[in-house]
Every structure is written in structure tokens, then in C-alpha cells.
Amino acid sequence: MAGKNTQVLMKQHPKGAVTEQDFEIVQRDIPKPGPDQVLVRNVYLSLDPYMRGRMDAVRSYAAHLNPGDMMGGGTVGLVIESNVEKLPVGTYVNGMLGWQEYAVAKANELRVLDPKVAPVSTALGVLGMPGCTAHYGLMSIGEPKAGETVVVSAASGAVGSVVGQIAKIKGCRVVGIAGGKDKCDYVVNELGFDACIDYKAGDMQAAFKAATPNRVDVYFENVGGDIMEMVFGRLNAFSRVAICGLISGYDGKPQAFTGMRHILVNRAKVQGFIISEHMGYWPGAIGEMAGWIKAGKLKYREDIAEGLTSAPKAFLGLLTGKNFGKQLVRVSPETL
């Protein structure tokens, strides 16, 4: 291949809130696939909140990045050169190829996608990590029962939107929390939630109380901060809280929480999880969700930034709730 491979690196650890200056865009040579390798041209890059944690030099569930490392991330791409028989040129593949235009990979690092099942971009959203995160956290930790009240924050996002729709399928009352009227209207009118609280509107507390007359049995936590504080204050006895993310605290300012007593008073269970540790769960969840998509019961929305160099700015937007739907970056055209 002639041409260059654009990559986005982490230039430095963020000091507090991440900025575009913490990234660096570089041009590298396009790698050559060796024996048993393919060359992939990335088509979509997934931007996800977990990436923020990798940028800090602190202990977490994954190794953190060092200055000069390429940003990691999930990708959907096209095989454009192949030394692997079962991965011919033109195959759509899902992998963790990072913030770059081209990458070489082996077959065991890639999952083959069938574009006839669903648009290939869904492998990064509803039929990928965010969708499986929603399904696992809700069903395995939340254990919702019909008639219970399920609350999910970041309700219009890649994970929250799936959590709420599955909870509706399971017969629950579902209350979302999202930022802005557009997102709340979408959550209620398009996704079918029973209510959605706009945390940017006035008096979130009163609105939330009114929307949860029977208090809260299951809480799927994506954001933390004031919203977590509020929801814990309305937990029911024997409620279950799945801690999926605490995005409000990722960007340099973890907020103190006064709600631990509610865990005791309500004999609640609060559990964190990482979906990559439950890979055996994925095929069943993806199969079930693909069926719900076909049946019109499960909807999704994507927010696509154009071009790899737009990734840093789109990522900053994701951390502050500017995206509306699953945040992707279109790295290159979807066809050969």
C-alpha cells in the first residue's frame, strides 16, 4: 500500500479535564500483512467512556496508556489485503484496532460480520460491547421483575437506550435520565420509556420523585455525581444497582457521595462489572437483541463524526453528553 496511516496518540496524561491538546495526530507507514495476517482498513471507530480511564496513570482494570501510545478502541473495518484464506478481501471485521486508519491483525483478533444481519456499525453499538453491557448489567445484576421500576441514567446513550428498552420488554416501569428535551423526547416517544427526566431542566428532584411513585427497584448507573445521589435516595428495599459507569467523575473531578447509608437502610446490592470479562454472555445476548431489532422492539441511534481527525473532539463531546446516540467516527467509506 502506498499512502500513509493516520493515527491518534495520547500525547500526555490529561491534567483534570481532557482537552484536544492531550492528543496528537501522526502519519505512519501503512503496515504490511505478514503470513496469517490481514490488512484492515478501518471504517468505523467506536468512542466509549471507558477510554477516559485508560488515559490516567492510576490503577484500573486495564493497563493505562503512556504518553505517545496510540489510543485504543473498538473498530469495524474491511479486509483490503489478505494472507488468511477464511478472511478474503472485502470481509467486514470487528476488532480492537484502535484510533488509526489501517491495521494488520490475525484471524483470532477479529470477528467476522455479516452485513445482511444488521448494518455493520451495530457491531460497535447495540449488537456489540454497549448492547451486551446493557443486557448483562440489567439482567444479571439488576434482575428486573415485571412491574418493578427500572431507572437508567444516560438514557439516550448506547448503553442506556438498550437497558431501558429491554426493561420495557420485561414488563417494567422504565424511567430514564438524560440531558435536554430532545434526548428525553426521543427516549419516551421513540424508545417507549414511561418517563424521562431532563437533568438540565429545573427541579430534577421533584420531577424524578413524581416519575417514581413506587420508588426504584433497579438502577443501571452510567453517570454518577448528582444523579447517582438522587437515585440512591429513592431506592426500595432489596433494590439492585449495576454500576456500569461513573462518567461524571471520569474527567478529573470525582464527586463525593453521601448515599452509602441507602445501601444499608435498603439492604441494596451494588455491583460493578466489566463486560469484557463475560465474553461467554455475548453470543446469546447478541442473538436475542438481533431478534428484537428485526421485530421492531429494539431501536438504536448513532451519532457519527466524520474523519479520524475528528475523534478527539467527538470524544470530548461524549464525556460531556454532547453526543446523541452511540458515538462513532467514520474513518473511511463503508465499501471497497
Add this chain to the structure above:
Amino acid sequence: MAGKNTQVLMKQHPKGAVTEQDFEIVQRDIPKPGPDQVLVRNVYLSLDPYMRGRMDAVRSYAAHLNPGDMMGGGTVGLVIESNVEKLPVGTYVNGMLGWQEYAVAKANELRVLDPKVAPVSTALGVLGMPGCTAHYGLMSIGEPKAGETVVVSAASGAVGSVVGQIAKIKGCRVVGIAGGKDKCDYVVNELGFDACIDYKAGDMQAAFKAATPNRVDVYFENVGGDIMEMVFGRLNAFSRVAICGLISGYDGKPQAFTGMRHILVNRAKVQGFIISEHMGYWPGAIGEMAGWIKAGKLKYREDIAEGLTSAPKAFLGLLTGKNFGKQLVRVSPETL
């Protein structure tokens, strides 16, 4: 019965930290047992941290007290008049007869104690609510495995001392946290914990880190506040935290907590519980613990305040860690 029945009432809801002025001591007539009732002379009254929560006019797992209500609490007493054939005069009974000298009760409100199995006061401690709390929280929520590190706060107390000793029996490394050299020496030298951190000595953080080289797999939380903050910072992946009490926050000043991220990062499970909701668990736990006491594997210590009128002051001491062992009040002589 001639004479009077001394009772301790809650005079008013505490404003912040509870004081002796929030209690009132009154003399009432000694009640007369009706048909199917006995008159009990209380011998021991149990003082427990949960009582503090009942004094606030806020939603909790039990109805709160109103001004003028008698303080509730567990008791061991002697039947001194009886209209119940199976509860003759001289029978030792355990019940929830409250902060008073005399009470009438029906048979189904009382548990008969055999003074030959163990001293009857243990029905309020190691072989009663605190002991069952320790056993249930450790085994059912903590699920300790041999070789794991178990940490318990308020380690010399009625619950903590039993948690640590059971964890030792199960083959764990056990680290206690307690206030003062005397309590820490007792926990290590008498109870056999591997280490005990004195939170009143300097540099608790460094001492705790040194005592938990393999970090923390199970945490049995009794206190909250700075200690909870510290322990959450050393949780291992897939650790389990039983929230039994948050005594440092009971007395008017709940402290903000910055450690929620550790639940997510470590995929930890944090669960609250109330032992009175697991009554079916008690007989097996008590039987097992009685056997361990006989075998010398499970030790206990009592801190006995003399006379019912000393109860308010002893309760204040309990809330600030002044007691050393299970806090009881001797209400009357142990024999008829």
C-alpha cells in the same frame, strides 16, 4: 407487684449528635400479666448502634421513635410471674422488651434460654443478634475463601470480633481496625487476628497498606467514614463488601464518600443487610458458634454498665467507640 417500673424514653429527636438530654427517665406502674402472659424482670439490656437510627424522624428499615416513646432494645430477663405453663417462674427469656425494668409478654415474643449452654448474657451478643449478624454477613455476603484477606472495622466490638474469628476459622488472613492500643492488642493477642490497625494512632493508611500486602477480598463494614474510604481504596478485583453498619455517620454527620469508583474498577459487590430479615439463619449459626465457644475457638467480651439509668450514657459511649466488647446494661440481678 408493688414498686415501680423504671423506663427510659426518648424525650426528643436528637439535633445532630445525641446527648443525655434526649432521654428521659420515668417511673411507671409495674404491669400485671394477663391470661397467657408472663411478667419479666429484665436482667440485661443490649445497647446496639442500630438504635441511633430509630431516634431520627427519617425513613429507615424500621419505624422511628416519636418523642415520649420508650427506647426499644433486646433484653434477657427472668420470668417472675407466670400465666403460661411452659414459662414457669425462674425461666430465662430473651426478647425485645426495651429500656425498662419490667415487662409483660406472651410466649411467642420470648425465646427460652438454657443457662447451661452458655451464660445467658450471650443471647444478646455472640449467641444473639450481633453474633448472627457477623456470621450471616461474613458467610452469605462476604463468601470468604481460605487464603483471602478479610478486613473488619470495629474489630473488638460485638460483631467485628466474631467476624474476624470466623474468618480465621475459615483460613483467611484477617486484619481488624479498632480504636486504641488496648483494643488492637486484644484483637491480635486474644482473638488471633493477623493484624489490627489502630485508627487513633498516626498514619493509619501506611499501617493498613503494610497489613494488606495482597489487598482486600472481603470487607465487613461497621463504621463508614474515613475507614471505609481507606479500605475501598485497597479492594481487590471481585471483592465483596458487607455493609452492616455505618456508625460514624449515625450521629448527625454523614460523611461524603469518594470511593464509588472502586466498586466499578474492581467489579466489587457491596451489599447491605439486616439480620432480623434472616431469622431462619439464626439457629444454625447459633449452634455452630456455641460449638466454637465450647472448643475455645470463639471468644467474646462484654462491657457491662450498671443500672438501667446508666443506659443513656453507655449508649453515647457506644456511638463514639468508648465500649470495649459487647455493650450491655445490667438492669437487675441475674438470679431470682
